[in-house]
Amino acid sequence: MIKMIQIRFHTLGFLACMKIFMLSFGQLLSKTLPLKCYSAKWIPFHVMWFYQSFLTSVCIIMPIIAMDLLLMTFISLTHIQFKMLNLEIDRVFRRSERAKKSEIARLVDHHNFLIDFSNRINNTFSTMLLAYIFVFVISMCVEMYKSSANPSFSVFMNAVTYLSAAVFGLIFLFCIPGQNLTDEANNIPNAVYFTDWYRDSKQSTSVLMMISNGQRDISIKAGEVIKINLATSLSTIKTLLSYFMFLRTVVLDE
Numbered sequence: 001m002i003k004m005i006q007i008r009f010h011t012l013g014f015l016a017c018m019k020i021f022m023l024s025f026g027q028l029l030s031k032t033l034p035l036k037c038y039s040a041k042w043i044p045f046h047v048m049w050f051y052q053s054f055l056t057s058v059c060i061i062m063p064i065i066a067m068d069l070l071l072m073t074f075i076s077l078t079h080i081q082f083k084m085l086n087l088e089i090d091r092v093f094r095r096s097e098r099a100k101k102s103e104i105a106r107l108v109d110h111h112n113f114l115i116d117f118s119n120r121i122n123n124t125f126s127t128m129l130l131a132y133i134f135v136f137v138i139s140m141c142v143e144m145y146k147s148s149a150n151p152s153f154s155v156f157m158n159a160v161t162y163l164s165a166a167v168f169g170l171i172f173l174f175c176i177p178g179q180n181l182t183d184e185a186n187n188i189p190n191a192v193y194f195t196d197w198y199r200d201s202k203q204s205t206s207v208l209m210m211i212s213n214g215q216r217d218i219s220i221k222a223g224e225v226i227k228i229n230l231a232t233s234l235s236t237i238k239t240l241l242s243y244f245m246f247l248r249t250v251v252l253d254e
Contacts, residue, residue, distance in 0.1 A: 031045060033045075033048060033049055033052050034049070034052045034053055034056050035052045035055075035056065067128075068169055068173050068174075069173070071121075071125055071128075071129075071173070071174070072173040072174065072177055074121055074125075075121065075174070075177040075178055075181055075220055076177045076180075078114065078117060078118060078121065078181055079177060079180045079181040079184055081110075081114055082114055082181065082184035082185050082187075082188070083184045085107065085110055085111060085114065085188065086184060086187050086188060086191045088107060088110075089107060089188070089191045089192055089195065090191060090195065092104065092107060093195035104206050104207065105206060107210065108206050108209055108210055111188060111210050111213060111214070112213065114185075115185075115213060115216065115218060118181070118185070118218050118219075118220070121220060122220060122221050122224065125220075126221055126222060126223055126224050127223060129174070129220070129221070129222035129223070129226075129228060130222040130223030130225075130226065132222070133170075133222055133226065133232075133236060136166060136170060136236065136240075137236065137239055137240050137243065139162075139166070140162075140163060140166055140167075140240050140244075141240055141243045141244045141247060143158075143159045143162050143163060144159065144163070144240075144244045145244060145247050145248065146159060147159035147160075148248065167237070170233055170236065171230075171233045174220075174228050175228055175229055175230055175232055175233035176230065177220075178219065178220040178227070178228035178229050178232075179229040179230045181218070181219070181220060182218060182219045182220075182227075182229060185214070185218035185219075186214070186218070188210065188213075188214040189210070189211045189214035189215060192207055192210050192211050192214070193211060
């Protein structure tokens with residue numbers, strides 16, 4: 001699991017570097033600046049280009065990547081905690097009665113903490129995720145339209161790099177970790193129920209509390225309405241393609 005997180009870190013870093021390289025290469029060839037603003041004629045083009053490229057990388061691209069990785073790390077580590085809790089439930093119920101009594105309360109507290117932490121993630125990042133999905137659909141639609149309207153190689157490669165990085169970020173940084181977290185959280189009631197807990201009436205109250213809490217919908221949501229999972233990634237890409245085809249149809253009809 002930790003290795004998978006490292007792979008996602010490295011892949012996103014590689015795609016970000018490729019995106020910056022493709023943008024920089026195209027700008028140098030066409031002699032255009034990253035930001036459209038007034039530039040004094042006495043300032044050499046390459047000096048101004050380096051200054052603006054450094055500014056956009058440090059102030060725009062890097063903070064966005066850092067925030068994406070931070071959220072992915074929170075979701076992935078919460079998923080790992082739920083997985084560890086599932087394994088711990090099986091281990092505890094196989095031990096002696098005395099060991100059970102001293103550890104079942106700890107399992108209940110751990111489960112409640114993970115539910116609360118998942119809610120805190122939603123409360124903190126829910127609005128940001130909704131804005132992210134909205135910007136993702138609009139920006140990807142515009143990039144696809146630009147590449148179809150302008151068949152030049154530089155525009156095509158820029159669109160491919162941008163689309164690859166954005167789709168990778170949506171699926172591998174948010175949707176897959178979110179799906180894994182939901183799956184492990186939903187496994188908690190089953191893991192508790194199939195441990196023959198009903199044979200020990202003294203612990204039934206605590207165990208029933210875990211089963212009851214496990215029935216809650218634990219998932220990462222965008223705007224408290226859109227669940228971040230694999231189904232969301234598929235529907236988002238389908239929506240993107242639908243808007244792109246609609247835009248193409250409208251423009252061609254004109």
